[in-house]
Amino acid sequence: MIDRDKLYIDGAWVPSTGTSTIDVINSTTEEVMGKIPEGTAEDVDKAVAAAKKAFPAWAKTSVEERGKFIQRITEGLQARMGDIAQVVAQEVGMPLNLSTMIQAGLPVMTFGSIQQILSTFEFEETIGNSLVVKEPVGVVGAITPWNYPLHQIALKVAPALAAGNTVVLKPSEVAPLNAFILADVIDEVGLPAGVFNLVTGVGPVVGEAIAKHPDVDMVSFTGSTRAGKRVAELGAQSVKRIALELGGKSPNIILDDADLSKAVPAGVGGAFLNSGQTCTALTRMIVPRSKLAEVEQLAVQAAETYTPGDPFEATTRLGPLVSAAQQERVRNYINKGVEEGAKLLTGGPEQPEGLDKGYFVRPTVFSDVRNDMTIAQEEIFGPVLSIIPVDSEEEAIEVANDTIYGLAGAVWAGEKDKAQEVARQIRTGMVDVNGGGFNPMAPFGGFKQSGRGREAGKYGLEEFLQTKSMQL
Ligand code: NAD
Numbered sequence: 001m002i003d004r005d006k007l008y009i010d011g012a013w014v015p016s017t018g019t020s021t022i023d024v025i026n027s028t029t030e031e032v033m034g035k036i037p038e039g040t041a042e043d044v045d046k047a048v049a050a051a052k053k054a055f056p057a058w059a060k061t062s063v064e065e066r067g068k069f070i071q072r073i074t075e076g077l078q079a080r081m082g083d084i085a086q087v088v089a090q091e092v093g094m095p096l097n098l099s100t101m102i103q104a105g106l107p108v109m110t111f112g113s114i115q116q117i118l119s120t121f122e123f124e125e126t127i128g129n130s131l132v133v134k135e136p137v138g139v140v141g142a143i144t145p146w147n148y149p150l151h152q153i154a155l156k157v158a159p160a161l162a163a164g165n166t167v168v169l170k171p172s173e174v175a176p177l178n179a180f181i182l183a184d185v186i187d188e189v190g191l192p193a194g195v196f197n198l199v200t201g202v203g204p205v206v207g208e209a210i211a212k213h214p215d216v217d218m219v220s221f222t223g224s225t226r227a228g229k230r231v232a233e234l235g236a237q238s239v240k241r242i243a244l245e246l247g248g249k250s251p252n253i254i255l256d257d258a259d260l261s262k263a264v265p266a267g268v269g270g271a272f273l274n275s276g277q278t279c280t281a282l283t284r285m286i287v288p289r290s291k292l293a294e295v296e297q298l299a300v301q302a303a304e305t306y307t308p309g310d311p312f313e314a315t316t317r318l319g320p321l322v323s324a325a326q327q328e329r330v331r332n333y334i335n336k337g338v339e340e341g342a343k344l345l346t347g348g349p350e351q352p353e354g355l356d357k358g359y360f361v362r363p364t365v366f367s368d369v370r371n372d373m374t375i376a377q378e379e380i381f382g383p384v385l386s387i388i389p390v391d392s393e394e395e396a397i398e399v400a401n402d403t404i405y406g407l408a409g410a411v412w413a414g415e416k417d418k419a420q421e422v423a424r425q426i427r428t429g430m431v432d433v434n435g436g437g438f439n440p441m442a443p444f445g446g447f448k449q450s451g452r453g454r455e456a457g458k459y460g461l462e463e464f465l466q467t468k469s470m471q472l
Pocket of ligand 1: 202226227245450
């Protein structure tokens with residue numbers, strides 16, 4: 001049982017002004033594994049005041065000095081990787097080996113990459129008689145989700161601090177314990193008081209208080225499109241900068257000359273990572289109708305290797321979903337798919353055999369999905385793949401783009417050039433070409449209702465900078 005009873009404000013661990021707490025649930029055992037304070041709007045006021053007070057001095061520090069602090073945070077996180085991986089495997093349910101690599105590894109990599117980004121970033125430029133300088137935005141409110149909890153936090157906190165901003169972080173109340181580990185590390189490295197603050201609580205209270213606070217200069221939000229719209233609405237009242245990383249319904253186009261034996265299993269993997277609780281999950285596999293039977297057979301074969309199980313068993317590839325609410329939501333979508341006439345190839349809404357406890361959902365593959373079906377239009381956030389047959393390349397592109405979302409995508413073709421030509425026509429922020437690997441330094445973000453702005457690498461640093469021109 002991990003009992004965290006304080007918030008981190010102005011360089012100290014302090015009690016919340018409220019008295020309520022939030023239980024953190026282990027997604028595999030369904031038992032309470034921890035408790036955190038349910039913060040209040042008053043806590044946000046205190047944290048924002050501390051961040052505002054700390055800003056001028058922090059903004060004035062040199063890039064080298066900030067880089068050194070971030071280096072120490074990186075080392076602190078690295079030393080705690082085992083704890084981070086364990087706690088996220090319990091909170092979210094990702095298998096421990098993947099959790100170690102992704103949930104603990106990526107935040108270390110993100111903090112660790114800052115030195116390299118800072119060393120090549122152009123903070124100043126001359127245009128005619130003007131000196132153009134990049135300056136920090138000010139007080140940054142960071143609001144983050146539960147699916148890759150510390151990764152989403154690191155993508156905001158590392159560049160925001162490196163750019164000279166001060167931060168008030170509100171992590172997801174569903175998977176918040178990892179954020180306390182980061183706050184412990186930040187406390188240990190002796191970051192000046194008020195530069196980083198942690199206020200836990202629920203979205204409609206703590207999240208909204210941050211979004212509408214007049215002294216918060218920027219909100220960087222990652223989460224659902226629904227909550228992102230609310231944050232943008234509230235933030236507009238004080239014309240703050242709003243960065244949004246939202247949901248997705250990402251297409252995976254497989255052309256008729258692609259190597260199906262590679263493309264289909266990779267596509268299934270791209271849909272099922274973290275039990276499908278991935279914003280970039282490739283949930284719509286768009287395939288030539290002439291190859292449908294072969295694709296179906298390969299997809300079922302691949303899906304059935306994702307046996308749900310305990311995230312702490314070395315052989316498990318698919319953990320539970322994060323919560324009872326998420327499990328229920330995903331099962332409803334599976335039922336909806338059947339009702340709307342999609343062909344259920346494998347999986348289904350029932351609890352997997354042998355697993356009486358835990359928020360498990362069977363790895364599920366539908367075929368003969370039409371793009372206007374609910375399961376092809378709405379973000380499910382579970383291990384559910386929709387195979388959509390089409391009759392031409394043009395139709396594949398049309399179907400890929402026929403969605404309110406525009407986060408990620410993939411294309412597979414016999415020739416890389418051909419796949420790239422199709423990739424250019426997909427209206428999303430990221431596209432993997434013939435299985436191109438994840439690049440943590442590449443800009444990450446969405447078109448359309450998947451968001452606004454970019455995270456990671458130099459684009460992620462730019463996000464937290466203002467531009468000033470001085471006419472000389
Ligand atoms: P969510 O929108 O429910 O919550 C995200 C965060 O916003 C949480 O901290 C929550 O407390 C807070 N929040 C909720 N309502 C709020 C409100 N009215 N005002 C202010 N804050 C509020 O999302 P979730 O369920 O935690 O995460 C899953 C969603 O996040 C999915 O839609 C997924 O696609 C998206 N996501 C996107 C990316 C990306 O980079 N594009 C990455 C990960 C997750």
